[in-house]
Amino acid sequence: MSTMSLRHAILGFLDLEPTTGYTLQQRFEGSVGSFWSATQSQIYRELHALEQDGQVWVQVVPQEGKPARKVYALTASGRAALGRWLAEPIGPPQLRDPLLLKLVFAKDVPPAAFDAVLARYQAELEAMRAEYTARLGAPEIFALARSPRERTLWELSLENGLRWCDALIGWTADARRRLGPAPKPRARRRPTRA
Amino acid sequence: MSTMSLRHAILGFLDLEPTTGYTLQQRFEGSVGSFWSATQSQIYRELHALEQDGQVWVQVVPQEGKPARKVYALTASGRAALGRWLAEPIGPPQLRDPLLLKLVFAKDVPPAAFDAVLARYQAELEAMRAEYTARLGAPEIFALARSPRERTLWELSLENGLRWCDALIGWTADARRRLGPAPKPRARRRPTRA
């Protein structure tokens, strides 16, 4: 009962503005995509289910050439369900990182090989981090906020990602240090920035 | 191809010591459970699949009263697969926290109600954190390590959880501060520790 996140995310988007499945997908990619992805199939399936449960209703707008736009909007029951979900308590997410699994069983992997795994992991985390900072620095995203509170909420969601990246990057650096070998002593390019 | 984590975790455990599905489940709960859980059904299913793929083999030990113990051990091919997986590069896990979803849509939730959600979230994170520190402080867990390197690996896996908790706790505290209200101004008990 406390799960069904996708379903409620859809309700959340439709509460802001009624739209089609197609545009819902764009919304996911563009706004919450970094921490909650959803595929086409998932969205259409869920919309059908929501309709059958009476939480959304559809207005079909025929078009020439293209398939008809099916514009979904919340019903009273849907809006109520959203409100309930939002105020419901929730536990922390469970950490589920395959890297940790490797780590635990890595005792016989040659240190250099495992350091390579960690190095790549770290690099990708840094790329993610850069994306979060870029987003936080882009004022056009927040311009759409309809209240200071909403703006704060959006900022916080990105800062969550940032902190998470920072924590993992710090951990990885520590892990590499403690598991050595000193990574490629013939460092030519630039000294790794802390 | 780079996924199949459960499968490889099982190979990892069987590499340490051949054993039954039942005890595998205990191992999961007792050691990697905090970042990778697995259910009975999953384990038995995967063992059957692994057997059919020739990565493990079974020695059936009949018992009186109880169902026969089926002791699984790695084959050469299984050991090779484990080795390959361990050295394979891996990307960062994706952050997927339902709380962030709520956050993004929470603009109309009464601040006090939403603060309650965050407060509870924070409390559970702190409980998790306490568990990690407890484990790190328990020397008996690490006594089983067969080399200093293995010990370091195990420590690191727990420290990962710790850092993760710290990051999220810090974020939550910040979020509550910025979303107000000043939580229950009639603070009777103790001043909230920073």
Place this chain on the structure above:
DNA sequence: GGGTTCATGTAATCGGTTACATGATTCG
């Protein structure tokens, strides 16, 4: 007598991913 441990499994369901299928329009 009732709960826990040991030990095996099956079935149903759910949430998510990948791939397939169609078809007009618009832009480079």
Place this chain on the structure above:
DNA sequence: CGAATCATGTAACCGATTACATGAACCC
């Protein structure tokens, strides 16, 4: 001419969760 955009969907599969089923032995 080909790719991207708009717009709908289906089917197959995978990994994980929950519930169901059996049954002896041991401990309180």
